Amino acid sequence: xxxxxxxxxxxxxxxxxxxxxxxxxxxxxxxxxxxxxxxxxxxxxxxxxxxxxxxxxxxxxxxxxxxxxxxxxxxxxxxxxxxxxxxxxxxxxxxxxxxxxxxxxxxxxxxxxxxxxxxxxxxxxxxxxxxxxxxxxxxxxxxxxxxxxxxxxxxxxxxxxxxxxxxxxxxxxxxxxxxxxx
Amino acid sequence: xxxxxxxxxxxxxxxxxxxxxxxxxxxxxxxxxxxxxxxxxxxxxxxxxxxxxxxxxxxxxxxxxxxxxxxxxxxxxxxxxxxxxxxxxxxxxxxxxxxxxxxxxxxxxxxxxxxxxxxxxxxxxxxxxxxxxxxxxxxxxxxxxxxxxxxxxxxxxxxxxxxxxxxxxxxxxxxxxxxxxxxxxxxxxxxxxxxxxxxxxxxxxxxxxxxxxxxxxxxxxxxxxxxxxxxxxxxxxxxxxxxxxxxxxxxxxxxxxxxxxxxxxxxxxxxxxxxxxxxxxxxxxxxxxxxxxxxxxxxxxxxxxxxxxxxxxxxxxxxxxxxxxxxxxxxxxxxxxxxxxxxxxxxxxxxxxxxxxxxxxxxxxxxxxxxxxxxxxxxxxxxxxxxxxxxxxxxxxxxxxxx
Numbered sequence: 001x002x003x004x005x006x007x008x009x010x011x012x013x014x015x016x017x018x019x020x021x022x023x024x025x026x027x028x029x030x031x032x033x034x035x036x037x038x039x040x041x042x043x044x045x046x047x048x049x050x051x052x053x054x055x056x057x058x059x060x061x062x063x064x065x066x067x068x069x070x071x072x073x074x075x076x077x078x079x080x081x082x083x084x085x086x087x088x089x090x091x092x093x094x095x096x097x098x099x100x101x102x103x104x105x106x107x108x109x110x111x112x113x114x115x116x117x118x119x120x121x122x123x124x125x126x127x128x129x130x131x132x133x134x135x136x137x138x139x140x141x142x143x144x145x146x147x148x149x150x151x152x153x154x155x156x157x158x159x160x161x162x163x164x165x166x167x168x169x170x171x172x173x174x175x176x177x178x179x180x181x182x
Numbered sequence: 183x184x185x186x187x188x189x190x191x192x193x194x195x196x197x198x199x200x201x202x203x204x205x206x207x208x209x210x211x212x213x214x215x216x217x218x219x220x221x222x223x224x225x226x227x228x229x230x231x232x233x234x235x236x237x238x239x240x241x242x243x244x245x246x247x248x249x250x251x252x253x254x255x256x257x258x259x260x261x262x263x264x265x266x267x268x269x270x271x272x273x274x275x276x277x278x279x280x281x282x283x284x285x286x287x288x289x290x291x292x293x294x295x296x297x298x299x300x301x302x303x304x305x306x307x308x309x310x311x312x313x314x315x316x317x318x319x320x321x322x323x324x325x326x327x328x329x330x331x332x333x334x335x336x337x338x339x340x341x342x343x344x345x346x347x348x349x350x351x352x353x354x355x356x357x358x359x360x361x362x363x364x365x366x367x368x369x370x371x372x373x374x375x376x377x378x379x380x381x382x383x384x385x386x387x388x389x390x391x392x393x394x395x396x397x398x399x400x401x402x403x404x405x406x407x408x409x410x411x412x413x414x415x416x417x418x419x420x421x422x423x424x425x426x427x428x429x430x431x432x433x434x435x436x437x438x439x440x441x442x443x444x445x446x447x448x449x450x451x452x453x454x455x456x457x458x459x460x461x462x463x464x465x466x467x468x469x470x471x472x473x474x475x476x477x478x479x480x481x482x483x484x485x486x487x488x489x490x491x492x493x494x495x496x497x498x499x500x501x502x503x504x505x506x507x508x509x510x511x512x513x514x515x516x517x518x519x520x521x522x523x524x525x526x527x528x529x530x531x532x533x534x535x536x537x538x539x540x541x542x543x544x545x546x547x548x549x550x551x552x553x554x555x556x557x558x559x560x561x562x563x564x565x566x567x568x569x570x571x572x573x574x575x576x577x578x579x580x581x582x583x584x585x
Binding site: 002006009014018031035039043102105109116122132146148149163 | 196197201203205206213215216220393492493494496
């Protein structure tokens with residue numbers, strides 16, 4: 001089993017960790033969730049039918065682990081919805097985590113885009129992370145998400161549009177006097 | 183210029199420049215943790231399921247008994263009958279045997295009756311395990327002058343609006359029902375979240391196509407929910423041709439409506455295109471059709487394809503079978519739609535199929551269609567017969583009125 005684990009680790013670990021991290025934005029949590037992914041993979045490798053590539057199979061497991069996490073979180077939160085203080089919207093959680101070092105070193109614009117990712121829906125965020133951070137093709141993204149190619153394209157288009165609005169709004173808030181940020 | 187304008191390509195480029203974030207965990211440590219959790223899972227699984235073997239053994243014995251005993255009983259009946267005939271003493275059969283024989287006749291009658299029922303079920307496309315106790319999730323305009331109101335609740339993740347409707351019972355007006363909504367919505371029983379309308383009142387301003395909504399002094403809307411709230415008001419009042427809701431807040435000139443700012447009125451617009459999915463929190467709670475917004479440029483065919491794919495929200499499931507292939511034709515300037523299933527998808531006359539038909543019709547309604555014709559490999563589902571075109575429903579999720 002160790003040999004198989006090492007093989008997976010060497011081939012995919014960095015990408016899997018990136019995917020999970022950018023979905024949940026918390027290093028420790030990403031470490032816990034990636035363990036969950038390996039457990040599921042090691043337990044079910046014999047059921048892998050080879051209908052998809054090993055990579056898309058692994059990422060679709062990772063995605064399910066992340067979605068399960070969001071689901072558990074949202075059911076914990078759901079009873080908070082008293083009066084009109086519903087709490088934060090289901091999965092769309094405001095990012096209160098300190099910025100990881102790698103992001104903190106980036107310029108303001110990169111930090112903003114990192115933060116705006118949280119304001120997208122889980123579907124939109126999944127597509128953005130897979131397409132642009134992981135550089136998966138549209139077909140690979142569709143395979144991982146179990147969607148049609150056209151749904152990936154539509155969600156990607158909406159996600160970019162949503163980010164555009166969010167970035168412009170954020171820019172406006174940060175820059176109330178109208179001085180152009182370069 | 184107040185802010186930087188972004189092009190889509192800029193955003194794509196920024197996204198692809200997001201840095202690689204390093205995982206601080208060592209590979210060997212990770213392996214130790216994973217293998218430790220794997221073995222815990224295994225032992226946990228065994229502890230949890232070790233009752234299976236004795237239970238399985240007991241069930242096997244029970245199954246064998248059920249399988250073996252009836253032939254012996256029947257055999258003994260046959261022997262008794264033969265013995266009776268041979269001796270010509272039909273009436274002298276012992277009482278036990280007589281009673282078994284009459285039971286046997288009753289069983290035969292029951293079998294014939296069951297066969298008749300099966301035949302009847304097959305005629306209308308039911309299998310023996312499906313009972314025709316369907317629950318319709320739409321209100322069809324079948325009763326002349328039927329008056330109803332629409333409102334909405336939220337799914338438990340507060341992602342989507344679930345439209346609901348109530349028939350106006352005699353002795354009530356529509357506005358009275360709007361003001362009784364908090365009593366009529368059974369949040370716990372239905373497995374939904376209600377909008378907070380407890381201290382809110384509505385008055386229809388006659389002749390002005392306007393409703394006044396009075397809200398209490400401390401009543402603010404959390405960001406992210408104002409849109410759903412405005413959608414709710416649209417659901418409620420656009421069927422009455424109301425285009426504006428005037429807001430009056432006790433002690434304030436204007437009410438804070440979050441992203442809408444401090445406002446004293448809200449313009450209502452009919453809700454746009456929507457795909458309908460099925461919402462149910464658990465088996466003991468009712469099912470609802472839930473509306474998921476679609477792009478205004480999208481077509482009905484795209485909306486129906488979308489309804490085959492799961493959405494990432496718990497308790498919401500696709501309303502159309504994933505494997506179903508269909509085409510959508512439209513006539514009369516997009517007023518009439520024809521949906522033809524083009525592969526041999528197995529459709530049964532059951533609740534799942536009824537949910538599909540009603541979800542399709544509600545979706546078609548949101549796309550502006552007035553009638554839908556179905557060409558399906560089945561002639562009837564629930565109350566719908568597919569020989570003629572069906573008018574789209576007037577509202578979704580009719581709920582019982584509670585005093």
